[in-house]
Amino acid sequence: MPADLAVIGMGQSGLPVSQAATAAGIGTIGFDPDEHTVAELNAGRPPADGSLTAAEIRRMLSHGFRASADPTVLSRARTVLICAPTPLAPDRALDLTALRAAAHTLASRLRPRTTVILESTVYPGSTEEILRPLLEEGSGLRAGRDFHLAYSPDRVDPGGRGHRYAGIPKVIGGLTPACTEAAAAFYGRLTDKVVRARGPREAETAKLLETNYRHVNIALVNEMAVFCHDIGVDLWDVIRCAETKPFGFHAFRPGPGVGGHGVPVDPNHLSSRGRSPGYPLRMTEVAREINSRMPRYVSQRAAALLNEHGKSARGARVLLLGVTYKPDLADQEGAPAREVGTRLRELGAQLSYHDPYVSRWRVSGQPVPRADSLYEAAGAADLTVLLQHHRTYDLQGLAAKAQLLLDTRGATPTGAAHRL
Incomplete structure (x- = not known):
């Protein structure tokens, strides 16, 4: 099941971007380790969070979108978005467990020239100080040289119909200028405006x-x-x-x-x-x-x-x-x-x-x-x-x-x- 794009995490931020990519004609696979979530999506049933309706899920499936719990699908994507949940832990700190798990899963399957973009809510510095080492150690590749790495905060409004995905500007910050441009080239296919951060x-x-x-x-x-x-x-x-x-x-x-x-x-x-x-x-x-x-x-x-x-x-x-x-x-x-x-x-x-x-x-x-x-x-x-x-x-x-x-x-x- 080859795809141009793999989205890790089929939650309230991963699904909308998957929908936008599928609508733009980008072959998209949604990866989630939860097999129940995967089965529900492939059956056309919407998530409880209301991020998409049943009709929207069915439309995505009819245009080639599929969800999978098989991590091998990640090795065939040119672009990978990490949309892992990062909820608050009991000590009020962000729980990065799912993000670390996603990084480990992706690292051993990461290919040269892949563009990896983190969309999860994280602390300033996390892309470079948490995600980058995990990907480099697990893949043997170097970010900024062998693969592109960037951060782009999600801007979703679950259930909201007032803003099209394409009409919401996308902020992008890459590890290097080339990383920023690779991410900008991807999001430029989905949104009307790309904003480059430093x-x-x-x-x-x-x-x-x-x-x-x-x-x-x-x-x-x-x-x-x-x-x-x-x-x-x-x-x-x-x-x-x-x-x-x-x-x-x-x-x-x-x-x-x-x-x-x-x-x-x-x-x-x-x-x-x-x-x-x-x-x-x-x-x-x-x-x-x-x-x-x-x-x-x-x-x-x-x-x-x-x-x-x-x-x-x-x-x-x-x-x-x-x-x-x-x-x-x-x-x-x-x-x-x-x-x-x-x-x-x-x-x-x-x-x-x-x-x-x-x-x-x-x-x-x-x-x-x-x-x-x-x-x-x-x-x-x-x-x-x-x-x-x-x-x-x-x-x-x-x-x-x-x-x-x-x-x-x-x-x-x-x-x-x-x-x-």
Whole structure:
């Protein structure tokens, strides 16, 4: 099964680039060590993270795309993209286990003149200080001389339909100028604009800035949500007014927490400790603290609302709406719903949930009953909490049916619910 391109990692970043390459007429093979993932893709079934639909997967297959768990397919590709997941470990450092495994798998099959591009989220310096040695030691080849090596941060928006892959500029930083140009030649077939960074470290740090920018600004507006509630100001009207400014302001919205695969990165965990500044990015640390407090704040607001209406959280029937991290997706990666549910249970609430994309859901290892009839469940619940605004939710109708509605997304009509 020869291919011009091999993509390692069929997750939320590997699949979209595989789709773009296949659509551009590039023979593409998707490698993933998980045989179940491979079987599901080859059967035309979409991933849970919502990165692609079933129709899009079937279209890729009809154009020649195949997934494989056989690492020998890597030896036949001219270009290899590494899109291995790098989630946060318990110590809040990036877990590079899957990246190292991908490098070991590729190294023994790496051929001269191959272009290798890392797209995983990593610390500045990782391409040169982690990936490069693993590839060189395992292959006997030298990066920059025998094969090209570059870093290009992924810029995917799972489930988002507002941006075509081709319309999103691709940042590239190569080990050498020739490496950069080899990567640029590849991405030039997929995107309208290629942005050349000074080197891999600059490209890696651009990803760090993009991710931390999101978390810092969400933290700011989450903090404003708490502040505005305490002083009796309508935050949502504040945002509506502020976003009319045509310069110097970009609107973010508060919520019950920050989910998703893009995690805030602290470069104090640099791949080379000698390169670490020895202190954290304080703004990122504070943002993480603020955002991590939001599930607790939501549960406290829920308990306070119940109390204001003459009910205790203990024994109260609480319906949670939307337990995924993003609207209209099934992906629950990092979704704050589970912590909100855990805290409400600790207060003694009787939980139920509704989510059109999640058929089973557990909190603290215990199953949570799923509401079959949404309106009946909202009418029976002492409190309904909107955690994620899926398009299928008729919020005006829900507000009319619910005894008490807490909207953490500011999606309900003004005056229809209690907002975060």
